[in-house]
Amino acid sequence: MKQSSDCSSLQLTTTQWALSEAETVCQQRGVRLTELRRRVLEIIWNHSSPLGAYAILDVLRNDGRQGAPPTVYRALDFLLEQGFIHRLASLNVFTGCRQPGAHHSGQFLICRDCGQVDELSNLTVDAALRAEAMARDFEVSAQTVEVLGRCLMCRNEASHHAN
Amino acid sequence: MKQSSDCSSLQLTTTQWALSEAETVCQQRGVRLTELRRRVLEIIWNHSSPLGAYAILDVLRNDGRQGAPPTVYRALDFLLEQGFIHRLASLNVFTGCRQPGAHHSGQFLICRDCGQVDELSNLTVDAALRAEAMARDFEVSAQTVEVLGRCLMCRNEASHHAN
DNA sequence: TAACAATTGTTATTCTATAACATAACATGA
DNA sequence: TCATGTTATGTTATAGAATAACAATTGTTA
Numbered sequence: 001m002k003q004s005s006d007c008s009s010l011q012l013t014t015t016q017w018a019l020s021e022a023e024t025v026c027q028q029r030g031v032r033l034t035e036l037r038r039r040v041l042e043i044i045w046n047h048s049s050p051l052g053a054y055a056i057l058d059v060l061r062n063d064g065r066q067g068a069p070p071t072v073y074r075a076l077d078f079l080l081e082q083g084f085i086h087r088l089a090s091l092n093v094f095t096g097c098r099q100p101g102a103h104h105s106g107q108f109l110i111c112r113d114c115g116q117v118d119e120l121s122n123l124t125v126d127a128a129l130r131a132e133a134m135a136r137d138f139e140v141s142a143q144t145v146e147v148l149g150r151c152l153m154c155r156n157e158a159s160h161h162a163n
Numbered sequence: 164m165k166q167s168s169d170c171s172s173l174q175l176t177t178t179q180w181a182l183s184e185a186e187t188v189c190q191q192r193g194v195r196l197t198e199l200r201r202r203v204l205e206i207i208w209n210h211s212s213p214l215g216a217y218a219i220l221d222v223l224r225n226d227g228r229q230g231a232p233p234t235v236y237r238a239l240d241f242l243l244e245q246g247f248i249h250r251l252a253s254l255n256v257f258t259g260c261r262q263p264g265a266h267h268s269g270q271f272l273i274c275r276d277c278g279q280v281d282e283l284s285n286l287t288v289d290a291a292l293r294a295e296a297m298a299r300d301f302e303v304s305a306q307t308v309e310v311l312g313r314c315l316m317c318r319n320e321a322s323h324h325a326n
Numbered sequence: 327t328a329a330c331a332a333t334t335g336t337t338a339t340t341c342t343a344t345a346a347c348a349t350a351a352c353a354t355g356a
Numbered sequence: 357t358c359a360t361g362t363t364a365t366g367t368t369a370t371a372g373a374a375t376a377a378c379a380a381t382t383g384t385t386a
Contacts, residue, residue: 053374054372066334068337073374129310138313144253217341
């Protein structure tokens with residue numbers, strides 16, 4: 001069994017942890033985490049909330065790198081394929097995956113105010129959806145589970161400003 | 164308790180049923196199901212699979228009606244607000260709601276081959292997501308639950324062509 | 327080094343969605 | 357009925373998201 005390192009047990013930022021995990025997985029799989037791909041992954045993890053493709057492109061251009069949309073989308077496609085990031089369909093944004101390389105679909109709580117995302121792995125949800133699919137002879141290839149709402153901090157903010 | 168009519172118990176097409184339900188709900192709410200809104204709802208229900216906004220626009224233009232994107236999007240916004248249709252975020256398409264007016268989020272099985280959609284109302288999924296949210300002090304405003312895959316018919320098609 | 331594959335650069339285009347303002351239809355009270 | 361305000365639609369332009377197609381570059385391997 002592969003022993004996966006845990007973010008909290010090391011003296012690393014989450015970004016550093018994510019990058020080194022990605023390096024490891026890529027080596028194991030014989031695929032290349034190029035400078036560009038690495039940088040895009042870093043940009044995503046450095047940001048507190050998920051980023052859109054064009055926001056990532058802006059950062060790349062700030063780096064001094066030349067680039068057009070395909071540059072970003074190709075890197076994103078790679079990172080998605082390898083399971084290093086997730087795409088949130090309801091917002092057209094990308095966020096780092098907490099179980100890199102696992103190729104899972106993921107479930108998300110998304111705050112519509114601050115944009116922060118909480119990634120869940122609720123087996124009940126997953127199992128219930130698979131059961132529904134099976135009952136209908138439906139072959140599942142991907143799940144999109146995104147819960148939009150407001151986090152505690154933003155609710156407190158809002159009620160505070162209301163006074 | 165309001166007695167809601169059921170599609171299968173009447174000699175109506177599903178489209179006719181959906182339109183008359185919408186009429187009723189609009190009257191109850193004092194909002195207007197205008198010719199345009201009614202027609203957009205009809206277009207969506209008449210089609211076997213969900214439609215994108217621009218596909219709907221094409222149909223409207225075929226009707227001879229003049230129109231630009233905002234024409235369609237405003238009608239869609241109204242229908243979404245009233246709970247007569249759903250938007251499938253993973254495909255950027257719109258599909259008729261089987262419980263019109265209920266303002267629920269819905270759960271969907273979407274066949275990536277034929278595009279057909281099955282709308283679920285799985286309480287376990289809903290409850291599990293709400294529980295996760297509550298545990299994190301997260302206030303839910305909408306759920307996006309979309310399962311992408313292949314329906315039985317399309318799987319049979321595929322294996323048949325493979326021979 | 328030659329040849330091939332994988333990656334990135336570049337230009338253009340398609341698809342999705344909204345901003346902003348003009349016009350038309352509807353409702354309401356004087 | 358007409359003046360007024362509101363709601364809905366028409367219209368033009370643009371923003372935002374994603375991909376097609378081809379060129380140039382880099383990496384790898386025989």
